[in-house]
Amino acid sequence: xxxxxxxxxxxxxxxxxxxxxxxxxxxxxxxxxxxxxxxxxxxxxxxxxxxxxxxxxxxxxxxxxxxxxxxxxxxxxxxxxxxxxxxxxxxxxxxxxxxxxxxxxxxxxxxxxxxxxxxxxxxxxxxxxxxxxxxxxxxxxxxxxxxx
Amino acid sequence: xxxxxxxxxxxxxxxxxxxxxxxxxxxxxxxxxxxxxxxxxxxxxxxxxxxxxxxxxxxxxxxxxxxxxxxxxxxxxxxxx
Numbered sequence: 668x669x670x671x672x673x674x675x676x677x678x679x680x681x682x683x684x685x686x687x688x689x690x691x692x693x694x695x696x697x698x699x700x701x702x703x704x705x706x707x708x709x710x711x712x713x714x715x716x717x718x719x720x721x722x723x724x725x726x727x728x729x730x731x732x733x734x735x736x737x738x739x740x741x742x743x744x745x746x747x748x749x750x751x752x753x754x755x756x757x758x759x760x761x762x763x764x765x766x767x768x769x770x771x772x773x774x775x776x777x778x779x780x781x782x783x784x785x786x787x788x789x790x791x792x793x794x795x796x797x798x799x800x801x802x803x804x805x806x807x808x809x810x811x812x813x814x815x
Numbered sequence: 816x817x818x819x820x821x822x823x824x825x826x827x828x829x830x831x832x833x834x835x836x837x838x839x840x841x842x843x844x845x846x847x848x849x850x851x852x853x854x855x856x857x858x859x860x861x862x863x864x865x866x867x868x869x870x871x872x873x874x875x876x877x878x879x880x881x882x883x884x885x886x887x888x889x890x891x892x893x894x895x896x
Contacts, residue, residue: 669849743848744838750846751862752853811849814819814858 670737670746671753672811674730679804680727682722686797689718702786711789718793722800756810764803771795818886821860825851828873828880863884 693714698706734745749757775791778784829835837851845868853859854869858879861869861881870880 669847671847671849746847746849748847750850751865752850752859753847781818812854814853814856 669717669811671756673737673745673805674733675808675811677729677733678726679808681726682797682804683723684799684802686718686800687724689721693717700736702784710739710787711786715789715793718796752815755815756807759810759815760803760806763806764799767802770798819857819860821881822857822884823854823869823881825869825880826855828875838872840869841873844868 685782693792698704698710701707737743738745746753771791772795775795778787778791825840829837829840837848837855839882841848841851846865850859850861852867854861866877866881869882873880
């Protein structure tokens with residue numbers, strides 16, 4: 668298995684781990700009562716912003732640790748650049764990821780149209796962001812293994 | 816996944832060039848080892864520029880490294896026309 672394939676797998680599992688850990692950390696802080704109170708909205712706003720920041724930082728840290736471990740265990744050179752295949756796979760995976768997120772976004776807006784409340788809209792939005800990240804990583808792994 | 820029609824003799828050529836490793840070829844062609852792996856498996860059609868760079872590494876012409884699909888049938892089709 669090459670560096671890129673291993674990196675896609677690490678990225679996939681780290682995305683799942685970060686999301687689940689963050690949800691477990693944030694869930695007890697969910698305000699009780701009505702879902703449309705300013706406090707609940709503040710909670711979801713904070714959830715989205717902090718999940719984004721935590722994800723970025725965690726991905727960077729995991730990527731650095733992975734590179735160090737890869738170097739030690741395989742003695743293989745870690746690629747320092749992206750070549751044409753990497754860029755092509757990135758584009759294809761990002762396109763799939765984007766489509767998934769947009770579908771989630773449309774469904775989230777649909778809940779507002781159907782008066783389902785802001786809480787459900789935020790939950791769908793967050794889940795679609797997570798799903799798009801996971802599907803993006805799976806797509807990368809698929810393209811690296813099966814070709815483009 | 817569409818069938819890749821561009822084939823190559825990269826694996827054979829590497830072994831004929833002092834058993835060059837995939838990483839050595841990747842370094843000389845300016846790509847990652849992943850790309851050489853994908854090319855050898857027939858999972859990726861390289862850009863024209865990369866094809867020329869790989870041919871230059873082996874000091875061969877493009878046709879001696881790469882071929883398009885079933886070249887014999889293709890030539891027959893061209894002759895029929």
